Amino acid sequence: MAVAALVALPVLVVAANLLVPSAEVWEHLAATVLPSYVANSLWLMLGVGGAVAVGGVGTAWLVTMCRVPCHRTLEWALLLPMAMPTYVVAYTYTGLLDFAGPVQSTLRALFGWHSARDYWFPEIRSLGGAIAVMAMVLYPYVYMLARAAFLEQSVCALEASRTLGRRPWRAFLEVALPLARPAIAAGVALALMETLNDFGTVHYFAVDTFTTGIYRTWLGLGQPAVAAQLGAVLMLFVLALVLVERMSRGAARFHHTTGRYRQLPRLPLPPLGAAAALAFCALPLVLGFLLPAAVLAGWAVQAGWRRNLGGDFLHLAGNSLILAAVAGVVAALVALPLTYAQRLRPTRLVKACVRVAGLGYAVPGSVIAVGTLVPLTAIDRSLGALVLTGTIVALVYAYLVRFLAVSANAVEASLGKVTPSMEAAARTLGETALGTLRRVHLPLVRTSLLSAVLLVFVDVMKELPATLIMRPFNFDTLATRTFTLASDERLADAAAPALAIMLVGLLPVVLLSRAITRSRPGAQP
């Protein structure tokens, strides 16, 4: 309870601004820019949501259930785009596809065009471009959770459906998909929250969304209260989305009743189908990871590795790694008792606290970072000295506020694997609630707990606004270095640290994939 309240505090700070009256500014916004903010945000969510659902579920099903060539490699490789900060991918595609980029230059050389007026080329800096880039980087959230769900589905349920006359395709549509729905919804929700809190990409692509609107209202108009109100509206919107999904699921619950699992036989595919499946799976991997990574590597070489990484590269990487690891572990440690409490005693208050604490993820990073500063500095000021602000403790707290939803989602999903019957059995046999958690739940959810840690780890590696605003003096990470170089319109120079973020992020992503594979019930640990 207390922990949830602590994490929810910054969110409440943001929400408290709703009470500041500011009708005049709202009138100005509504008459000028608000309609386009809303329209763009909705289109963006619709586009990204649809694309990540299709891409994530499709790839997950194919690599898990079908005989796709190279499925062993694809299983983990499909997670790789997660290691890419979205705005970095946006930079690389702009570099690749804008007027001066190699694609258009080659076309000009081929057809003898001279200026931009001689031909038409799709504008990468557009709503469509933003949707494409975000979908490429965010689909792994859906892929990962959907895959874990498919893996958990017992062969029994699927074979029962086959026995009852369902063909594989319909078994997928009518049995596997509905069973995996909570996981898919959780993945899409994570992707959409990332979409909503993104500033870098939409700003770079000149798409005015709610988030860029918040920044402009805050910084340009000098109206932080109204900006926070916009942020609060955004939070309410996300809350509504989550509720709608939950309500549509209704009272349906999905638990397996049998503990008997068997390795699922993969569906054989005809050669043409296998090729198509391979293409479908390879496309997001190439677009979301290989191509941007290659472009970054090219820039890094061109700009000179040594100059931009300098002597302090190991230092920067060390800072990033330590922060991310500590934050990941702390977030998982907080998420476990929270979700367990919610399951054990699902009172309104506990539920509300957990929900509000999770909202930090959907709020634009800078806004929530400021919300985090307020309680911290209030404590410092009451003590008359700086105890918290500008320390690593404050940073980890900020990460907790931002990313608790990520680890809580993963933990919640894994606790779902512990069926109520197991819990009931343990309690009947005289185990206490805590003892049940330790002796029944923990062994069962150990690997999923690891994925909760790793997910936050990867997010913290990429995190920027909270790190920028809360960090101590003379303290830099790979992300802050990327930012300082990129914000000076020196994209090529930023390539080396960006590439480093990605490389350091690769290891946990690969670990994550192995954890998921092992999470299959009945699989050898």
Add this chain to the structure above:
Amino acid sequence: MRLFPGSALLAAIALLATTAQAAEVNVYSARKDHLLKPVLAAFTRQTDITVNLLSAGEDQLLERLKSEGPTSPADVFIATDVAYLHKARVAGVLQPVRSAVLERNIPAQFRDPQGYWVGLSARARVLFYAKDRVKPGEVSTYEDLADPKWKGRICVRSSSSPYNQSLLAGLIAVLGPEKAEQWAKGVVDNMARKPQGGDRDQIAAVAAGLCDVAIANTYYYGGMQTSEKAADRDAAAKVGLLFPNQQGRGAHMNVAGGGVAIGAKHRDEAVKLLEFLSGADAQRLFAEANNEFPVLPSAKLAPTVAAWGPFKGESINVAMLGENTPLAVRIFDRVGWR
């Protein structure tokens, strides 16, 4: 060099006695690390004062300063646009400083009248034109850009950039709000494309033939002229730099600068740092590293900058710009300059 070596010595002794540790100064800076760090290193070499640096965006630093209040460890706040310096002053996170050195080194138009902040390097926001498509004399003022003959020919970045906000704030100051709004409307009607990208992108777009005239800060052009990349240099070569309003009030000027934080625990060192930054050595470093105009009149221009020739800059105090910024943003919203 020192006029009173004795007092400096006394001050040094007093400093040692009170702090009993190495002197230091804490800096919150929004200037790029690679520009600031060499200058700070030179300061430490000269004064033996250690500099602790926290680099982030102005908005983030301002929020942190505001919420830390008097407990803030910051001694100096450094920003890249006068709009932010003004905001910091209004937010009450800066304190006034009186320093003969600062007043001697920095022209009054680049300082806050009450001494809350000082400009440390100046830049002009000027026009760039396609050498092959725009004849000399076709455009000579900012006001010209609102003329319908430029329809579909102008590139400029988003109005979320403080540089554009300060530009319009300046026009509000000299033309009045109505005329400034008409001007902004006219420019929007003439845009070749939806505002996007940074200042370099606008100059590159002129070179690429997407538009004929662009608005951008001088040092970005200098950066392209001296770039290691051939593509940047080629683009800059196709584009000419034009200082507008030379027959009238002059080109729009802005500054990057700094001030002393309200709760500075190392106030003397903070002032010393600002003084150092306004001095000949630091001014030369700023000018060379980023192709900016030094505020110290006697400092030498970088060769690239000197090649643009002498020009007339606006003489209004840059502090005026900060005051008009919120109104400027509203005007941008109304005329649809995204």
